[in-house]
Amino acid sequence: xxxxxxxxxxxxxxxxxxxxxxxxxxxxxxxxxxxxxxxxxxxxxxxxxxxxxxxxxxxxxxxxxxxxxxxxxxxxxxxxxxxxxxxxxxxxxxxxxxxxxxxxxxxxxxxxxxxxxxxxxxxxxxxxxxxxxxxxxxxxxxxxxxxxxxxxxxxx
Numbered sequence: 001x002x003x004x005x006x007x008x009x010x011x012x013x014x015x016x017x018x019x020x021x022x023x024x025x026x027x028x029x030x031x032x033x034x035x036x037x038x039x040x041x042x043x044x045x046x047x048x049x050x051x052x053x054x055x056x057x058x059x060x061x062x063x064x065x066x067x068x069x070x071x072x073x074x075x076x077x078x079x080x081x082x083x084x085x086x087x088x089x090x091x092x093x094x095x096x097x098x099x100x101x102x103x104x105x106x107x108x109x110x111x112x113x114x115x116x117x118x119x120x121x122x123x124x125x126x127x128x129x130x131x132x133x134x135x136x137x138x139x140x141x142x143x144x145x146x147x148x149x150x151x152x153x154x155x156x
Contacts, residue, residue: 002052002078003076003077003078004077004078005074005077005078005079005080006080007080008049008079008080010074011049011074011077011079011080012049014049014067014071014074014075015047015048015049017065017067017071018047018048018061018065018067018071019047019048021065021066021067022047022065025064025065025066027064027065029043029044029047031064032044032047032061032064032065035060035061035063035064036053036057036060036061037056037057037060038053038057039127039128041127041128041129041130042128043057043061045128046061046075047061047075048083049079049083050079050081050083051079052075052076052077052078052079053075053076054076055076058072058073058075058076059072061075062075112150116150116152117152117153118152118153119150119151119152119153120150120151120153121146121148121149121150121151122148122149122150122151123148125148125149126146126147126148126149127145127147127148128144128145128146128147129143129144129145129147130142130143130144130145131143131144131145
C-alpha cells in the first residue's frame with residue numbers, strides 16, 4: 001500500500017543517515033543509483049527526501065547503505081516535497097540556480113508559452129541530467145537538461 005509522509009523531519013533524518021552512510025562507505029550517487037536500478041537524478045532526489053522509491057529500489061539502496069528497516073520503509077513513502085526552506089537559499093550552488101531563475105525565469109516562461117501555449121512543465125513527469133563537458137575556452141562547463149512533460153491548461 002502507498003503511504004504519504006507528512007513529517008518532513010522524518011525524511012530529513014533518513015536523508016542525513018543515508019548521506020552519512022554514503023560518505024562512510026565512499027560511494028557515489030551513481031553507485032547508489034546503479035543499485036536502485038533508477039536514474040542517478042531520481043535516486044539522488046529520492047534519497048535526499050524528494051521522491052518515494054519503489055520497494056525493490058528502496059531495499060537495494062537500504063542494503064547498500066546499511067539502513068535499517070524503518071529507513072527503508074520511509075524511503076518508500078511519498079514525501080512532503082520542497083527542499084529549500086525560507087525564501088532565498090544561502091547555499092552558493094543552490095543560490096546560483098535561484099539567480100538563474102531570477103534572471104531567466106520570465107524568459108523561460110515567455111519562450112515556453114510562445115512555443116506551447118498556456119500551461120506548465122511537469123516536475124512529476126520529468127527527467128534531469130547533469131553532465132560535465134570541456135569548455136572550448138578552457139576549463140569545464142556544466143550542462144543541465146531539464147526535461148518535463150508539457151501540460152496544457154484546460155479551460156472548464
